[in-house]
Amino acid sequence: MTQIPAAVGPKLEENGALTRYRLHGSPDSANLVVRMMLEELGEAYDYVPVDRLTSQQKSPAYRKLNPQGLIPVLEVPGQDAPLFETGAILLFLSDRHAQLAPGAASPARGRFLKWLFYLSNTLHSDLRISFKVKRYLPDQSRHQLFSDTLIERIGAGFQFLEAELETGGGPCLLGKDVSCVDLYLAACVRWAQIYGNSGKWNLAGTPCLQKLMEFLEKRPALRLACQKEGIEGLPFTRPVPVTLPGVTG
Numbered sequence: 315m316t317q318i319p320a321a322v323g324p325k326l327e328e329n330g331a332l333t334r335y336r337l338h339g340s341p342d343s344a345n346l347v348v349r350m351m352l353e354e355l356g357e358a359y360d361y362v363p364v365d366r367l368t369s370q371q372k373s374p375a376y377r378k379l380n381p382q383g384l385i386p387v388l389e390v391p392g393q394d395a396p397l398f399e400t401g402a403i404l405l406f407l408s409d410r411h412a413q414l415a416p417g418a419a420s421p422a423r424g425r426f427l428k429w430l431f432y433l434s435n436t437l438h439s440d441l442r443i444s445f446k447v448k449r450y451l452p453d454q455s456r457h458q459l460f461s462d463t464l465i466e467r468i469g470a471g472f473q474f475l476e477a478e479l480e481t482g483g484g485p486c487l488l489g490k491d492v493s494c495v496d497l498y499l500a501a502c503v504r505w506a507q508i509y510g511n512s513g514k515w516n517l518a519g520t521p522c523l524q525k526l527m528e529f530l531e532k533r534p535a536l537r538l539a540c541q542k543e544g545i546e547g548l549p550f551t552r553p554v555p556v557t558l559p560g561v562t563g
């Protein structure tokens with residue numbers, strides 16, 4: 315089993331203010347996306363583990379960071395509030411560092427935004443529901459139907475992305491350069507293969523997506539991010555669930 319490096323104590327000014335990013339997360343949760351971004355940016359950050367087995371994300375202390383009680387949260391030096399929502403964090407970081415996204419004046423900006431919002435509002439959202447159908451549908455007798463319907467929707471979503479990759483010149487979603495939407499997509503591809511619907515969706519029907527995942531798996535920053543999350547093997551093309559405690563719950 316991979317050992318996750320111990321959480322590093324937060325760097326604080328004398329007045330208690332943060333001096334660098336502080337990411338709250340648990341192994342292989344949505345913090346994976348933010349961690350990949352921070353590693354790609356080469357930014358220093360502290361990591362605060364949140365124990366999902368004891369539902370620490372629902373504690374009053376954590377809810378002060380994110381009232382929804384959801385992971386991840388990113389605390390940012392100089393910001394007047396902690397950030398939550400993975401898509402918002404990606405957009406914030408790409409703007410702040412002017413990296414991993416087309417700038418506001420770029421002709422690709424609109425394409426970037428629409429896929430970022432698609433991933434956040436639709437694909438990731440559908441995946442979350444498919445992992446926890448019980449939370450959304452109390453009637454147990456209909457769980458299978460609900461789950462199958464979601465898997466179909468998720469599969470159709472990956473086909474939209476495949477079509478975009480086919481026409482975009484690749485290997486990435488916006489063309490030749492990696493952007494933060496590729497990182498978000500990679501995490502969704504990973505989770506779709508191993509959590510909730512295990513084995514019902516895979517990369518076999520999406521060759522461009524497969525190539526993108528192979529390309530991303532070779533990036534040292536992403537390998538490091540995955541290693542820090544306790545992820546072993548090929549994280550996107552042949553994912554296996556993380557065995558560390560606190561992954562689900």
Ligand SMILES: N[C@@H](CCC(=O)N[C@@H](CS)C(=O)NCC(=O)O)C(=O)O
Pocket residue numbers: 342343344345366371383384385386398399400401434438442563
């Ligand atoms: N829309 C949120 C979703 C975050 C989310 O679903 N986080 C999951 C982990 S991947 C979580 O906190 N689950 C614990 C729970 O539902 O209590 C985002 O994009 O950040």
